[in-house]
Structure formats: C-alpha cells, structure tokens
Amino acid sequence: xxxxxILGSTGSIGTQTLDVVRANKDIEIASLAAGSNVELLEKQxxxxxPKMVSVWNEDKxxxxxxRIKDLDVEVHKGMEGLISxxxxxxxxxxxxxxxxxxxxxxxxxxxxAHKDIALANKETLVTAGHIIMPLADEKNVxxxxxxxxxxxxxxxxxxxxxxxAEKLILTASGGxxxxxxxxxxxxxxxxxxxNHPNWSMGKKITIDSATMVNKGLEIIEAKxxxxxxxxxxxxxxxxxxLIHSMVEFLxxxxxxxxxxxxxxxxxxxxxxxxxxKFLDGDRVDFGKIGKITFEIPDMDNFRGLYLARQAGITGGxxxxxxxxxxxxxxxxxxxxxxxxxxxxxxxxxCMENHKVLNNPSLEDILRTERETYDxxxxxxxxx
Ligand code: NDP
Ligand code: MG
Numbered sequence: 001x002x003x004x005x006i007l008g009s010t011g012s013i014g015t016q017t018l019d020v021v022r023a024n025k026d027i028e029i030a031s032l033a034a035g036s037n038v039e040l041l042e043k044q045x046x047x048x049x050p051k052m053v054s055v056w057n058e059d060k061x062x063x064x065x066x067r068i069k070d071l072d073v074e075v076h077k078g079m080e081g082l083i084s085x086x087x088x089x090x091x092x093x094x095x096x097x098x099x100x101x102x103x104x105x106x107x108x109x110x111x112x113a114h115k116d117i118a119l120a121n122k123e124t125l126v127t128a129g130h131i132i133m134p135l136a137d138e139k140n141v142x143x144x145x146x147x148x149x150x151x152x153x154x155x156x157x158x159x160x161x162x163x164x165a166e167k168l169i170l171t172a173s174g175g176x177x178x179x180x181x182x183x184x185x186x187x188x189x190x191x192x193x194x195n196h197p198n199w200s201m202g203k204k205i206t207i208d209s210a211t212m213v214n215k216g217l218e219i220i221e222a223k224x225x226x227x228x229x230x231x232x233x234x235x236x237x238x239x240x241x242l243i244h245s246m247v248e249f250l251x252x253x254x255x256x257x258x259x260x261x262x263x264x265x266x267x268x269x270x271x272x273x274x275x276x277k278f279l280d281g282d283r284v285d286f287g288k289i290g291k292i293t294f295e296i297p298d299m300d301n302f303r304g305l306y307l308a309r310q311a312g313i314t315g316g317x318x319x320x321x322x323x324x325x326x327x328x329x330x331x332x333x334x335x336x337x338x339x340x341x342x343x344x345x346x347x348x349x350c351m352e353n354h355k356v357l358n359n360p361s362l363e364d365i366l367r368t369e370r371e372t373y374d375x376x377x378x379x380x381x382x383x
C-alpha cells in the first residue's frame with residue numbers, strides 16, 4: 001500500500017486529493033496538515049486514520065487534541081509540525097497543497113527526507129525554485145506537477161525527448177474579468193472576483209486568476225519544472241478551459257492535453273504516475289462544445305501577468321518580492337482593505353523599491369518576504 005502525507009488537507013486541492021484516495025482504496029494516509037479548520041480535519045482523521053496531524057494555529061491544535069482524545073493520533077503545531085508531517089517516516093510521497101510561500105520549508109525538508117512531491121503549491125517554486133529543483137535532483141526525488149497546466153505539459157512530454165521541446169504554451173481561462181479594461185475593473189467587489197467562470201478553487205488562487213497573476217506565477221513555475229527559458233513560455237487565453245496546456249516541438253508539432261476542468265485528474269496522475277486509472281466524472285463531448293477559441297492575453301489591463309513575468313525574467317529575489325507582495329495584497333483585498341486594482345499597484349511598487357539579490361538563500365528569501373510585508377505596511381500607513 002502506498003503511503004502519502006497531505007499538507008493542506010482541508011483546502012480545495014487537499015479535499016480533492018482525499019476524494020482520489022477514497023475512490024481508489026489503495027493509498028494510506030500517513031499524516032495530514034491544515035491551517036485552522038479543525039472541524040474538517042477531525043472528520044478526515046476519523047475517516048483516513050493518519051498516525052500524525054499538524055495544525056498551524058496553536059489554539060486550534062489544542063482544540064483538535066481535545067476533539068480526538070479518544071484516538072491515538074499525534075497532534076503537532078506550527079512550522080515544526082508542518083515539517084514533521086512532511087517528513088514522517090512512513091510516507092513515500094508528500095502532496096504539497098498549502099497555499100503560499102509557507103510551503104518552502106516543508107518542501108525542502110520533505111526532499112531532504114527523500115519523499116517524492118506532488119506539487120500544487122506553486123508559490124514555493126516561484127520563490128525558491130533555484131533551491132528546490134537542484135536539491136530534488138541531488139536527492140533523486142521527483143517533483144510531480146499538480147497544477148493543471150503543468151500536469152498537461154508533463155503529460156504532453158511523456159515519452160518525448162524534452163530537449164526537443166521548443167516552446168511551452170500555457171493556456172489561461174482569462175478569469176471573471178476577461179475582456180474588461182482597468183477602468184471597468186476599478187470598482188469590482190470581492191464577490192465578483194471570487195466568481196471564476198470554470199474552476200472552483202481556494203480564495204487566494206481564485207483572486208490570482210482574476211488579476212491573472214496566477215498565470216504569471218505559472219510561467220515561473222513552468223520555468224523551474226521544465227527547465228525552460230521564460231521567453232520560450234507563451235501564454236494564450238483559451239476561455240473554455242478545455243486545453244490544459246501544450247508543448248511545441250522543434251518540428252512544429254504540438255502536443256496538448258485536454259479534458260474537462262477537474263483537478264482530480266492532475267492530482268490522480270501525480271499520485272499514480274506513470275499509471276493512469278479510471279476517474280469518474282464528465283467526459284469531453286466535442287460535438288456539444290462546438291468550438292475552441294483563443295485570444296492573446298491583455299497585459300496592459302492585466303498588469304499582474306506582465307509584472308509576474310518580468311519578475312521571472314529578472315530572477316534572483318525579484319520573484320519573492322512579487323509573490324510576497326501579491327500574497328499580502330490579496331489578503332488585504334479579501335478583507336476589504338484595498339481595491340482590486342491596488343493588488344497589482346502594490347506589487348509594482350514593491351518591485352520598483354527592491355534591490356535584487358542574486359541566488360538568494362532560504363534565509364534571504366524569508367527575510368525578503370518579511371521586508372516586503374513591512375514595505376506594504378509603510379505604503380498603506382494611515383489607511
Ligand atoms: P485553499 O485555500 O483551498 O487551501 C489551502 C490549504 O492550506 C488548507 O488546507 C489550509 O488549511 C492550509 N493552510 C493554509 N495556511 C497554512 C499554514 N500556515 N500551515 C498549514 N496549512 C495551511 O487553497 P487551494 O487548495 O486552492 O490551493 C492550494 C495550493 O494549490 C495553492 O498554492 C494554489 O495556488 C495551488 N493550486 C490550486 C488549485 C485549485 O484548483 N484549488 C489549482 C492549481 C494550483 P485551513 O483550511 O485549515 O485554513
Ligand atoms: Mg493552474
């Protein structure tokens with residue numbers, strides 16, 4: 001029986017990973033980790049019987065201990081707990097499905113402990129790809145993409161000579177504000193931004209899709225996963241979210257992966273790679289769909305995509321500043337403290353203010369994250 005750990009088990013990717021585990025019955029759960037949703041975590045513990053769990057929030061960890069005192073399950077907390085859950089002896093693979101750059105340290109710890117990684121948590125690669133990818137190579141650990149575009153590219157490269165791939169083509173839905181100008185997006189609400197046309201996801205990535213910062217993060221994620229120059233990674237808007245991404249080879253041939261928008265497919269593919277297994281759910285019906293359309297992304301109105309791509313081209317500590325600024329600005333937007341367009345305005349101001357460090361260490365990255373948060377506090381002083 002394969003054993004896995006799931007970090008972020010109560011989130012959108014985490015719960016869908018457990019759906020895949022439930023349907024297949026041949027994977028055991030070694031550990032689970034969550035932020036603060038101990039009601040759901042308790043249910044997951046009673047259903048999947050992990051030996052150990054971790055909760056980020058200390059009070060919630062205590063509450064969970066009380067809730068499951070009839071069970072023989074270790075409850076850990078904070079970053080130490082997250083790392084323990086990521087490195088538990090019995091797990092062969094860690095599903096990294098926490099949101100944000102909080103995933104960096106557990107990812108590094110899991111790789112050092114020789115665990116394969118099913119990676120949903122793109123912020124970790126965006127900020128620390130230059131540390132994670134060589135370390136995974138050195139430890140002979142596989143980083144299996146869960147993000148649908150990267151899984152599509154991974155599937156398209158299967159059996160191919162990666163050196164003969166000339167271009168990656170990342171598809172984007174365009175999000176809920178596709179076709180709108182900045183003027184039209186000036187007063188959009190949190191509710192409008194959370195209303196994604198095709199995918200149901202966690203709040204942070206849903207806002208990232210609305211700003212299109214998500215696609216910028218994915219460009220950098222693809223650079224690291226597939227060792228490609230950012231200039232050879234193209235974004236094309238494909239509003240039906242049917243083509244999940246494509247690879248163009250040197251003979252001009254293009255291989256794509258298509259499917260309904262269902263994250264369980266890339267999750268299951270990462271868990272069982274290189275095998276494919278039955279997955280219930282809708283199948284693509286081309287006759288019903290009728291047409292697939294394409295648009296060039298609008299980087300003038302969706303400045304976040306431009307900025308994130310620029311951060312990737314600049315490299316060093318710039319992607320960390322871009323990502324940290326976005327994480328904090330999205331949280332501020334979700335709590336009603338700033339307007340939608342301010343997310344990317346703040347990102348731009350933080351990037352302009354930053355002096356790039358080349359090849360930042362883990363400590364440099366975490367310090368840059370804190371400095372970026374402080375700079376945003378300074379920018380918003382008195383508001
Ligand atoms: P959610 O917000 O739905 O879930 C996040 C999960 O992480 C929750 O289990 C949450 O716990 C947990 N968490 C948050 N902070 C911490 C912390 N400090 N310590 C431990 N656990 C924590 O996010 P998603 O599932 O949507 O996204 C997860 C990652 O996957 C993101 O990086 C996202 O970009 C990526 N991704 C998601 C896709 C999707 O379809 N959802 C598609 C492609 C990529 P709690 O619930 O207790 O707060
Ligand atoms: Mg994606």
